[in-house]
Amino acid sequence: MVEIGEKLKYFRERKGMSQKQIAELLHVTPQTISKWELNKSAPDYDQLIMLSKIYRKSIDALLGQAKPSFLDYLADPQNVREKIAFNGIRISEEGESHGEDS
Template sequence: MIGAKIKELRNELGISQAELAKRISVSQQTIGSWETNRSEPNLDALKKLASIFNTSVDYIIGNSKKRHYYDLTKKDEIDIAEQAEQIIEGIQTSADVNFYGEPATKEQMESMRDIIETGLRINKEKAKKKFTPKKYRDNGAKGGD
């Protein structure tokens, strides 16, 4: 489990085993043994890996499905979709808000919904980053559910 996650994160970052080994001061063979689950990194190495991969120790060891403390939950996604729908309904029913000069097509409204949802997601993540207490951000709790 841990090995697959380390390999996945390393590949996402686009670095070799040798480069990762150099960054955390271990041998390439050590990285290989972690990735094949022949051994596991100690806590110090896990913290270094979490820092390099910009995630939490919990995410690497499989205790959390969330990669970052500010990742959106399923509930967040549902709330965002509902908010976007309310905004779209407001646009469709308001004569004062007409971006197209004529009634919008289905495709135009779908594009508008996508744009609104993207903006809402960005704002929600920024709010989580800003308002999440530090005790939940640090020491491996970044990825806590």
């Protein structure tokens, strides 16, 4: 079972934000965010709601209760770059396509 701290860290990193940035938005210390991510403490209800809005994820997803959807998978550009190729074309991180003729 995935603990909430792992999910919070995962979504924060996917959003490209630091613990300090999240802490500022929630009016807590970066140490508080660290404790959450290490499962030493947990956000309260109001903080979960704010995290849900920041990460654009349901509270169920933050708690590790939601099943991942295919649309969430496709919405992550990293997954598209790594996993999907059409006719031998790969998309680089810069958005350039590379095919067999390149």
